[in-house]
Amino acid sequence: MNNYLLEAPPTHVEPGLTLGDLSKIIRRRRRTVYSIFGAILLLAILYCIFATRRYMATGIVQLQKDTDSGLSMSDLQNNAAAGGGDDALAANINLETQSQILQSDTLALRVIEDLNLEKNRDFQPHFNPIGWVMGLFAPKGIADPPGASLENSPARRTRLLKIFAANLKAESVSGTRLIEIDFTNxxxxxxxxxxxxxxxALTDYAFQTRVNSTSEAATWLTGQLGDLRKQSEEEQEKLAALEKQTGIYSFGTDNQGREQVYSDVLDRLQQSTAALSVASQNRILKEAVYKAVESGNAELISELGGTSTADTAPAVTNALSLIQNLRLxxxxxxxxxxxxxxxxxxxxPHMVELRASLDKVNQAISDEVSRVQARAKSDYEIAQKTENDSRAQYEANRQAADALKDKAIDYSILREEATQSRGLYEDLLRKLKEAGVLEGLKASDITVVDPGRVPAKPKKPNVPLYLLIAAFGGLVLGLAGALIAxxxxxxxxxxxxxxxxxxxxxxxxxxxxKEKRALDGIQHVRTLNAPRSAYSEAMRGLRASLTPTRTTMEPPRVVVVTSASPGEGKSLTAxxxxxxxxxQGKRVLLIDADLRKPSDKKGLEFSGKDGLSLLLTEEEQVPHILTVDxxxxxxxxxxxxxxxxxxxxLSSANMGKLISDLRTRFDLILIDTPPLLPVVDALILAELADSTLLVARQASTTQDSLKRAFHLLASRTPRSSIGVVLNGVTMNSDAYHSYFGEKTSHYYMENVHETL
Structure with a gap:
């Protein structure tokens, strides 16, 4: 067969999805975009109408500096580190700590019980379909005992705490010492x-924590103070009795206030006595710290960092600060x-990483507590050894003084012991007061700036925001739906x-x-009733494609018109x-070769008892040709x-003879065949034809069916003799504009029946 159809454009592969392609997809799938956009926006509107109004109350508290209190430890400590509690890092750590305490379960349970929130609407159990489904697979815990308290009801307590935490927000205000507390209900x-x-609750908790932080050290110091007081009173009584008995008086004091006696032995005794007093005081403080850290309580140990009891050694002080940072x-x-x-x-996955980080921090706290215990024990042992050495030196000097057998020495010794014992007692008592062991001594450092006030309007639902989010989300999902479709x-x-x-x-x-009468017969086809319409012009283009481009070529005499599947418009196209x-003035014969469909369903012109099937079964082939008025x-x-x-x-010799005879009588023979994929008839007739028109319908024919139909034809006929006609294209579609160009409708005089 000769090549009569126009050359097909070279195939190419698009480099990717461009903005132009995206615009075309959106235009084609605009109904999908509009549907998804409208559905999401409608859901948002319904939610805003029927959602429960929720109100948010806000309170602001100020966390003051320690120096704001009249009896702050930083004011009383003589050896406090400069700026130790007032720098920005310490303030930030303190703010974050208080914020986390506000969100703790302890305070939440206290508020839930005080306000009886379990009966509040938000804290009532609600049916959750997702939670119900997950509960079918998750292991069930032990049921709460009937009538048990909230503390002894794990399931009920966990549910209430989750609801409370979901509605609570506590965070520090950047650049200030303020903490903002929000709760929604x-x-x-x-x-x-x-x-x-x-x-x-935060105010009470902060005060109670401060009191408890030094209670263990205070207990030890209190016991030591009782012994010192008793010892001091006994020595004062002995000194008074010795003064009455001996009537000895001292020689006065030197520029440093030391007692002057008649012998240098007494001078050495005075020095060793003072050294013993200092060593005893140091040993008592170190022992107090050691007793406090011996418990291993990280919270109690970290609170010792701000008291004078912990101001014993730089290593211990640094370790206490590190424990505070690790706890934060x-x-x-x-x-x-x-x-x-x-x-x-x-x-x-991120939760797994966070738990690993938490384990590392917990281990670091445990290791640091162990190191603090070791350092405190070491400091205590060193202080105890120093005290023992000082006491041994004191005993040696005292024995030397006793050797003088002089009552004046006894008087001086007793006087010195009484003075040092009294001084040690007073100094430890001052330290005890500075540590804040006396309850009620230090004022709270939390000030209420704005209490929680009843809000005037609901916080949720935020109608403008929700509608904006719904519009944006609907647009995004609509575009995604269009791309997926x-x-x-x-x-x-x-x-x-x-x-x-x-x-x-x-x-x-x-x-x-879509008019039914347009499908009844040839008398109502578009090219006859509307010759100036867009469809008629397009049909003339198809007619021109069958005309050879060079005069030396023969035009096709026999053309098969078929389609991949039924309902794609092949008969109407034919x-x-x-x-x-x-x-055009040519002699044209239209053959209805669809022998599988009754003639009475194909139009008035094709009805009748005679036809192709009878012509092929008879010996004499006298075609019964009909004319069209x-x-x-x-x-x-x-x-x-x-x-x-x-x-x-159709595959018989009679069919071949018939086509050969008709070639001599007509300029063009169009053969309307059944669909190509369901039956083989079109393939048989394509071998007898010069060219084949494969009709596909926009938005109906699939790419797979068209590709298979084309390959079936190409396997039996030359590829160049096959042409595809895209039928049923809307005039406002990208396919129409890309083929015919933009703004071409004014060239057509009859567009009444064209579907846009």
Whole structure:
């Protein structure tokens, strides 16, 4: 067969999705975008209408510096480190610590019980379908005992704490010493009450922690003070009795206030006595610290960092500061784990990393506590050894003084012991008061700036914000839905898809009228009733594609019109092409070769008892050709009665002889065949034809079916003799504009029946 059809454009592969491609996809899938956008926006509107109004109360507290209090430790300590509690790092650590305490379970349980929040609407159990489904697979814990308290009901306590934490927000205000506390509830009065109770609970907790932090050291110091006081009183009584007995007086004191006696032995005794006093005081302080840290309580040990009892050695002081910092890291990581598990679940990879970090911090705290214990024990042992050495030196000097056998020496010794014992007692008593052991001595460092007030309007739902988010999310999801629909849709939509399939496109036909009478017969086809319409012009383009580009080439005499599947417009295309070609003055024969469909369903012109099926079964081949009124040069050959063996008849020698005879009588023979994929009839007839038109319908024919149909034809006929006609293209589609160009409608005088 000769090549009569236009050359197919070279196939090419698009480099990727461009903005132009995206714009075309959105235009094609605008219904999908509008549907998703409208659905999400409608859901947001319904949510804003029916959602429970939630109110947020806010309170602000100020965390003052330690120096703001009249009896602060930093004011009383003579050897405090410069700026130790007032630098920015310490203030930030303190703020973060108090913020985490506000969000602790201890304060939450106290507020829940005080306000009886378990009966509040927000804290009532609600059905959660996701939680119900997860509960079917998750192991069930032990049920709460009936009538048990909240503390002894783990499941009930956990549920209430989760709800409380989800509605609470406590964070420090950057660049200030303020902490903002927010709580959300459906009852505005309850929201304000929760904020105020939290502030009061934090104040009580801070004061109680400060008292408990030095209680263990205070207990030891109190016992030592009792012994010292008793010893001092006894020595004073002995000194008074010796003064009465001996009547000895001293020689006065020197410039440093030391007692002057008549012998240098007494001078050495005085010095050793003073050294013993200092060593005893140092040993008592070191022993107090050692007793405090011996418990291993990290919180108690960290609180010793701000008292004078811990101001014994730089190593211990630094270790206490490090424990404070590690405990802050521990609180921050625990908060982040709790927040992350609520949003992502415990199996989220980041949660695993956070738990590993928490284990490292806990181990670091444990190691540092052990090191502090070791350092405190070492300091205590050194102080005890120093005291023993001083006492041994004192005993040696005392024995030397006793050797003088002089009562004046006894008097001086007793006087010195009484003075040093009294001084040691007073000094330790001052230290005890500075440590804050006397309850109520130090004022609270938390000041209420703004108490929680009843809010006037709800915080949620934020209608403008929710609608804006819904609009944005609907637009994004709509675009995503359009892209997904485009990716999953295998139907032919654009000319580019045909190019990628490698099939030659010879014509595009606009969508035909949906009027039923337009499908009844040739008298109502578009090329006859609306010759100036866009469809008629497109049909002339298809007619021109069958004309050879060079005069030396023979035009195709026999053209098969078929499609991959039913309902793609092949019969209507064949009718219009026949009329258009006949209008050109050529003799045209339209053969209905669909022997599988009754003739009475194909239009009035194709009805009748005679036709192709009878012609192929008879020996004498006298074609019963019909003419069409009003269409000169156009003849018809109906299919005739439905035979039992249509494929065998079409592949018989009679069919070949018939086509050869008709070639001499007509300029163009159009053969309307059944669909290509369901039956083999079209393939049989394609071998007898010069060219084949494969009709595909936009938004109906799939790429896979068109590709398979084309390959089936190419396996039996030359590829160059096959042309694809894209039918049913809407005039406002990208396929139409890319083929015919933009703004071409004014060239058509009859667009009444064209579907836009």
């Amino acid at each position: 459906s009852d505005p009065k309850v929201a304000a009450a929760v904020v105020n109770h939290l502030i009061q 890291q521990q609180a921050n990581i625990e908060t982040e784990i709790a927040s992350g598990e609520k949003h992502y679940g415990s199996a989220y 485009e990716a999953m849709d295998r139907r032919i939509q654009t000319v580019e898809q045909l190019d990628r399939l490698g099939v030659p496109l010879v014509a595009i036909l606009p969508r035909y009228s 009718k219009n092409l026949a009329v258009s070609t006949a209008q 009003g269409v000169p040069n156009l003849s018809l050959l109906p299919s005739g009665p439905v035979p039992v063996n249509p494929s065998e008849l």
